[in-house]
Each structure stands twice: as C-alpha cells, then as structure tokens.
C-alpha cells in the first residue's frame with residue numbers, strides 16, 4: 075500500500091507537536107515523521123516567555139529540542155514553512171507557496187494566534203508588543219530595557235504575568251481591562267479579587283471596564299488612549315487580549331477550533347488535532363483548553379491513537395499554573411458554572427484552596443500557594459467525589475474526611 | 481527541613497530515623513543540595529529534592545508507593561532509581577546513597 079511510505083506529518087512544532095513526535099518514537103514508530111512550523115525556531119517552551127525569560131533572558135533550558143535533539147529523534151523539521159491547506163482527498167498538506175507533501179496520518183497542532191488591535195489608530199507604532207513566540211519575547215525584553223512606564227492591555231493570565239515581571243524589573247505598570255473584574259468568569263468574585271489585590275497591593279494599577287481606542291506617539295508609542303478619554307503615558311505597550319485557534323484550512327469551518335473525538339481524531343480518518351486549537355469532548359461538552367499541560371498530554375494521546383487506532387481515550391483533567399510575584403496559582407478542572415465556592419485556608423494571607431462545587435461535586439479547584447493540594451484536588455475531580463461543603467471549608471478537618479462518596 | 485550534622489566518611493547525618501515513617505518523605509540539604517528521602521516498604525531511598533523537569537520542589541509533591549509525583553507538571557519518578565515513569569521530562573532524578581544507623585539517617 076502506498077500509504078506505508080508516506081510520512082506522519084505534524085503541522086506546528088509547538089508544545090503539542092513536539093510532545094506527539096517524541097511519543098511516536100517512544101511508542102516505537104520508526105517511519106518518517108515530517109514536521110512543519112511557520113516560525114524559525116525548533117520547539118521551545120512558551121510559559122517561561124512571560125516569566126523567567128523576561129526577567130533573566132537567554133536561558134538554554136527554554137529550548138525543548140536543543141542541539142541535535144530533532145536528529146536524535148529522527149524527525150525532519152521544515153521551519154519557516156506555513157501550511158495553508160490540507161487536501162483531504164489526496165491526503166496532502168499544501169504550503170502557502172504551493173509546495174505539497176503527502177501524509178499517511180496528520181496532526182494539526184498549529185495552536186492559537188493572538189487577537190490583535192491592528193485596526194486601532196497608531197497600532198503600528200514601535201513599542202507596541204504582543205507575546206506569543208520566543209522572538210516576541212526577545213523583542214519585548216529589548217524594548218523594556220529603556221522603558222519606565224508599561225501599559226498592559228488585557229488583564230488575563232499572560233497580561234498579569236507580564237505585569238508582575240515588569241514590576242519586578244522596577245517599571246511602573248498600568249493594566250487596562252474591559253471586564254468589571256478580571257478573571258471573574260473563570261474564578262468567581264473572591265479569587266478574582268485576590269488576584270487583583272496581588273497587583274494593586276504593589277502599586278500596579280488595574281483600570282477596569284475600560285477599552286483602548288487608540289495609541290499615539292511621534293516615533294514610538296507614547297500614549298494609550300481609552301474610550302472614556304483617558305490618556306495613559308506609556309513607553310511600552312503589551313497587548314494580551316486572548317487568542318483564537320489557528321491552522322490550515324481543512325475545507326470546514328474551524329474558527330472555533332478543530333473538532334475531535336475522544337481519541338483526538340477529526341471527522342477525517344487519520345487526521346488529528348491537539349493543543350490550543352482542538353475542540354474536544356470533556357464530560358459531555360466540547361471545550362478548548364489553551365494550556366501547556368493539555369497540549370503535552372493530548373499530543374501524547376494522539377500519538378498512541380495514530381499507531382493504534384482508537385486505542386486510548388483522552389481523559390485528562392485540564393490544568394494550568396501561573397506564577398505572579400511570589401504567588402503560585404494552580405487551577406485544575408474546567409467549569410464556568412458552579413453553585414458554591416468553598417474557601418479552605420486564608421485567602422487574605424495568600425494561602426488557600428478554592429473549590430468550585432456543582433451539585434456537591436468538586437468541578438474545579440484553584441490552589442493559591444498550596445502546591446501540596448493540587449494532586450488530591452485533581453483526584454476529587456476525576457473521581458467525581460461528593461463532598462461535605464461545610465467540612466471542606468474547615469482547614470482543621472483533613473481533606474479525606476470531607477468526602478461523602480465517590 | 482532537618483538539621484544536618486556532618487560526620488566523617490562523607491556520610492552526613494540528616495535526620496533521626498523516627499522522623500521518617502513508612503510511606504513518608506522528608507527533605508534536607510546535603511552539601512547545599514536539596515535531597516528528598518523516602519521510606520518505602522521499610523527501605524530508605526534518597527533522590528534529588530528538585531524536579532529534573534523545571535525547578536519545582538519535590539517535597540511539594542506526593543508519594544504513592546514508589547511513585548513520586550511532582551506538583552507542578554506531574555512528572556512521576558521511581559524513588560528507588562530516580563527513573564522517570566511518566567510526565568514531561570526524560571531526565572532521571574539524581575540518587576544518593578542512604579543508610580540508617582544508630583537511630584539516624586545518613587546520606588552520601
């Protein structure tokens with residue numbers, strides 16, 4: 075059969091793509107793996123870009139595949155090559171310059187792209203930064219060298235981490251956020267207020283319910299103009315207003331992500347998606363998760379299912395962490411709906427486990443400087459444990475004794 | 481963290497035996513290096529106290545039999561050998577020699 079000589083193709087040498095390629099080899103696949111990335115770098119880690127990397131700069135540990143790692147893995151990597159379209163009938167991927175490569179099976183792990191503010195007046199002024207790639211981080215770092223006033227547009231996780239890093243570099247930082255309370259939709263009022271307090275207690279200002287409408291400056295950005303006619307002086311602007319899925323056209327609507335089943339496979343047989351761009355079934359709901367742990371794990375599961383069709387369902391509990399100032403936040407689970415929030419610990423003192431509960435089940439948990447609790451809480455969620463909410467709120471009662479039933 | 485008191489033969493006394501119960505772990509510094517000591521099925525094992533993936537302290541993690549889980553990205557190691565059992569790294573943990581004598585735990 076002709077397909078045997080065709081490679082497994084991976085679009086995107088990011089977190090999910092690299093994880094899948096490594097897993098294919100770990101699982102014993104010895105055929106050709108051909109990987110494309112539109113960027114110029116071998117796989118590197120992204121989370122440090124808004125944390126250590128901004129503070130400390132070049133650090134070789136940021137590369138996931140340094141030196142000859144791709145050669146050791148025997149993966150052919152084509153950098154600077156954007157794949158525009160997938161020809162499902164001929165089973166080939168097609169680059170923007172028209173070149174095509176056949177595949178036996180395909181992983182689309184092209185991740186997400188940043189929402190941009192390109193339509194605003196002054197959006198092309200130097201000093202306005204976005205943060206997604208290593209190159210973006212290097213440029214931002216350079217620009218921050220001489221900056222005093224930093225304005226961050228969007229108080230999401232990346233915006234918050236950049237704010238913390240800039241504060242630690244001695245900059246004066248202002249965040250501008252459209253919502254009434256950042257993080258409220260995912261974390262609820264109390265935890266959201268706690269995160270805001272991390273910034274505000276250090277003098278990092280958060281302007282909420284405000285929209286940026288323009289940037290101005292002569293040769294570089296100097297001012298950020300907001301809808302309520304506020305003018306915020308700025309030497310550097312960092313835009314962190316979220317991401318949308320990105321990737322090649324497969325002849326179907328994908329603006330909400332590539333829909334996959336529990337094996338990571340799309341409707342087209344042998345065509346998979348993993349990471350930021352995959353819409354996958356989690357507890358009866360299709361969701362998209364834009365976090366590192368998910369990208370690693372879904373990439374790994376897809377590799378197994380490529381070699382052994384419909385072998386291992388992807389049943390991970392979503393997880394992410396975020397480091398801001400001296401606070402480690404860890405969030406497990408996924409929910410936008412809960413009927414109760416139980417706080418175990420002392421939120422004001424910056425050490426607590428926040429439980430999101432629906433029908434007595436823990437559906438998500440936020441650990442604030444309580445790393446020891448993350449694995450137990452993850453177990454609660456995966457076992458659908460029913461809890462006694464009153465006991466749960468009492469730190470003196472061991473976690474085990476708060477269980478009503480599994 | 482436990483006091484550590486240096487005694488000849490390169491072995492360093494790091495803790496009292498009774499401070500480490502079955503299935504538990506303690507962390508200490510041995511020549512400034514963080515070390516995690518576990519007692520599994522009555523035997524002692526000592527591995528690096530810092531995850532080989534990315535800096536997280538393993539004492540924040542969890543021990544399940546021989547399996548030691550890191551709390552940051554959930555790498556899992558075999559405490560007997562330091563080998564990676566699952567997770568985002570393939571770098572094993574450094575291991576240390578550990579003995580128990582005169583009611584104390586010693587590390588080299």
Ligand SMILES: Cc1cc2nc3c(=O)[nH]c(=O)nc-3n(C[C@H](O)[C@H](O)[C@H](O)COP(=O)(O)OP(=O)(O)OC[C@H]3O[C@@H](n4cnc5c(N)ncnc54)[C@H](O)[C@@H]3O)c2cc1C
Pocket residue numbers: 085086087088089090091110111112113120121122123124155156157158183184185186205206207232320321322348349350351363364365366367369393394395396397
């Ligand atoms: C600054 C920053 C900080 C973060 N911090 C955290 C954190 O603390 N915790 C956490 O859990 N998560 C964090 N994340 C999120 C996490 O890094 C992502 O969820 C993860 O990288 C997603 O992996 P992926 O493989 O889906 O996409 P990516 O890692 O983004 O990789 C996708 C790759 O595909 C390439 N590509 C895109 N389109 C094409 C195309 N058409 N053709 C060829 N190549 C293409 C891109 O160049 C890219 O290299 C952070 C992300 C960023 C940017």
Ligand code: FES
Pocket residue numbers: 531532533534535536550551552553554555567568
């Ligand atoms: S630091 Fe331990 S798994 Fe990442």
